[in-house]
Amino acid sequence: MAKDKKTILVTGGCGFIGSHIAETLVKKDYKVRILDNLSTGKLENIAAIPSQKIEVLLGDITDIATVEIAMKGCEYVFHEAAIASVPKSVKDPIGTDKINYAATLNVLEAARKHSVRRVVFAGSAAVYGDEPTLPKKESMPTNPITPYGVDKLASELMGHCYNRTFGVEFVCLRYFNVFGRRQDPSSPYSGVISIFCDRIFQGIAPVIFGDGQQSRDFVHVSDVVAANILVMEHPDAAGRTFNVGRGKATSLLDIAHLLNDLTGQNLQPIHKEPRPGDIRHSLADNTALTALGWLPKVTIREGLAELIKATQIAA
Ligand SMILES: NC(=O)c1ccc[n+]([C@@H]2O[C@H](COP(=O)([O-])OP(=O)(O)OC[C@H]3O[C@@H](n4cnc5c(N)ncnc54)[C@H](O)[C@@H]3O)[C@@H](O)[C@H]2O)c1
DSSP states (O other), rough: OOSHHHHHHEEEESHHHHHHHHHHHHTTTTEEEEEOOSSSGGGGGGTTGGGGGGEEEETTTTTTHHHHHHHHOOSSEEEEOSSSOOHHHHHHHHHHHHIOOOOOOHHHHHHHHHHHHHEEEHHHHHHTTTTOSBBTTTOOOOOOSHHHHHHHHHHHHHHHHHHHHOHHHHEEEEEEEEEETOOOTHHHTTHHHHHHHHHHTTOOOEEEESSSOOEOOOOOEHHHHHHHHHHHHTTTTTEEEEEESOOOEEHHHHHHHHHHHHHHHOOOOEEOOTTTTTTOOBBOOOOHHHHHTTOOOOOHHHHHHHHHHHHHHHH
């Protein structure tokens, strides 16, 4: 493990996004510690990281004592651990809140006790709710319509409170639709791209709820990692909230067409009834983050091509 670099805690570091953050930090020679309970994360997600370069604590963020142990000696924290599922939060609002909000408070409080310099929080575009004005700017009113969105908003408010009141620097990144390798396609709650990709790769038509014209701002996980690392030390980031999206909308039909094109198939999507609560369009205004120097690099096509290649190698 590198001796001269700062120790960084990644909660949820065995998950999809957290594992990519951890991997990149290790490549940059930081000392990385992960806290994860493996509820949706997997050790195989971090298998490519040499074990001597990473410390993995298996434990739950709902337990403050565990979080305090994990936080000891850390200068920065990337707080990714959560139940990353809107439908699960609708099914079990109390259980979800314990992890998605109350445990964020554990992270903030432990950060305060251990004089952590900065906490970077995995927020969500879900805080905007279903108000149709697009693109979404950080200054727009928030109006989450699900327990997941409310917990994310409450977490960011508490983070900003810790920033102002206790001097724990806090940055909230509101992720839009993140996609890339290691997003688990086996979960029905997972990102639409990983599910489509998995089906198309097996020669099975993707299922679209509704007409498929609904659109999302898909952002590749490597660009999300770059956003996290940029705001970790940037002098103008503390105390602020940033959208993390490419600022480009892609419809679900377009994703299905692109995947067909890239795999040389012509699988027509199966259309089912629209799901209640699904928003029609989502699009980020990313000018605040690009003004800080962030530039999303991976196009949807490039990201999908990489995902297909990774799926082929894994098969
Ligand atoms: N994937 C997206 O498109 C997206 C969009 C917006 C926000 N986010 C947020 O980004 C973060 C990472 O999401 P992801 O897509 O990588 O999800 P993920 O499920 O792959 O990762 C979450 C990780 O947190 C861990 N975890 C869950 N509960 C825990 C607990 N109680 N204690 C310790 N560890 C726990 C899981 O085991 C997993 O490794 C989450 O906070 C999510 O809400 C994701």
